[in-house]
Amino acid sequence: MNKYEKLKQQINPDRLPRHIAVIMDGNGRWANKRGANRLFGHKNGAEAVRACIEASVEIGIKYLTVYAFSTENWSRPEDEVKGLLKLILDSLIREIDELSQNNIIVRFIGTTTNLPPDYRMKVDAECQKTWNNTGLNLNIAMNYGGRVELLDAMKSMIPDILNGKITTNNLDEMMFEKYLYTASMPDPDLMIRTSGEKRLSNYLIWQSAYTELYFTEILWPDFKKVAFLEAIIDFQSRNRKFGGV
Numbered sequence: 001m002n003k004y005e006k007l008k009q010q011i012n013p014d015r016l017p018r019h020i021a022v023i024m025d026g027n028g029r030w031a032n033k034r035g036a037n038r039l040f041g042h043k044n045g046a047e048a049v050r051a052c053i054e055a056s057v058e059i060g061i062k063y064l065t066v067y068a069f070s071t072e073n074w075s076r077p078e079d080e081v082k083g084l085l086k087l088i089l090d091s092l093i094r095e096i097d098e099l100s101q102n103n104i105i106v107r108f109i110g111t112t113t114n115l116p117p118d119y120r121m122k123v124d125a126e127c128q129k130t131w132n133n134t135g136l137n138l139n140i141a142m143n144y145g146g147r148v149e150l151l152d153a154m155k156s157m158i159p160d161i162l163n164g165k166i167t168t169n170n171l172d173e174m175m176f177e178k179y180l181y182t183a184s185m186p187d188p189d190l191m192i193r194t195s196g197e198k199r200l201s202n203y204l205i206w207q208s209a210y211t212e213l214y215f216t217e218i219l220w221p222d223f224k225k226v227a228f229l230e231a232i233i234d235f236q237s238r239n240r241k242f243g244g245v
């Protein structure tokens with residue numbers, strides 16, 4: 001039995017994280033170590049995404065949300081930004097049939113500001129092919145920022161405030177969450193960040209209020225199925241209190 005199969009047996013199926021969020025960090029350093037350009041790192045990073053999706057399907061994770069491009073990533077050199085946008089769309093188009101055959105529902109979450117006008121249309125056309133599926137929910141955070149998400153939520157609430165649906169008396173956390181990109185999804189139970197950095201970087205900042213954080217030195221392109229299961233096993237050893245005792 002290989003290491004992955006052994007780890008799979010260690011996983012407690014009754015305590016699986018329902019939702020895993022991932023900050024895929026370290027592509028640039030991984031490429032740099034090999035004397036290659038940063039896009040080479042991102043391309044290999046896309047393979048690690050595939051590995052984590054496969055493992056998620058195999059063990060029965062319901063939600064996986066990966067941080068593909070942040071609202072802050074526009075400040076990177078133009079060729080890297082262009083390359084990343086293209087890599088993400090090309091990967092989606094190439095993989096969508098296989099994702100769908102595996103019963104995966106694919107969604108992009110993020111804001112549309114700054115994206116080329118036809119980008120989101122192309123993305124939606126691909127994602128829609130999977131929306132009748134019932135297995136893993138794969139969220140790709142694209143042009144995503146937690147603060148912008150909160151502002152977008154507030155903006156989309158305004159009509160409901162004006163028509164009286166939302167009042168100071170009935171506005172609570174549950175109602176507010178209906179306006180987030182993640183409406184009707186459970187909050188992440190586990191957030192993984194690779195490459196040794198220990199920050200949330202504006203990722204799912206509302207949703208991660210009680211999320212267990214897992215940091216590893218592994219650079220993202222090397223984060224494959226074994227590393228993914230190790231993170232879940234670590235999560236299962238934790239005692240979650242949600243502010244209680």
Ligand code: FPP
Nearest residue numbers: 024025026027028029042045046068088091
């Ligand atoms: C962070 O590493 C990584 C990103 C900003 C991009 C992540 C994107 C992918 C893995 C592409 C594939 C995604 C999908 C969904 C197909 P970094 O560039 O900040 O690395 P560094 O800190 O070492 O420079």
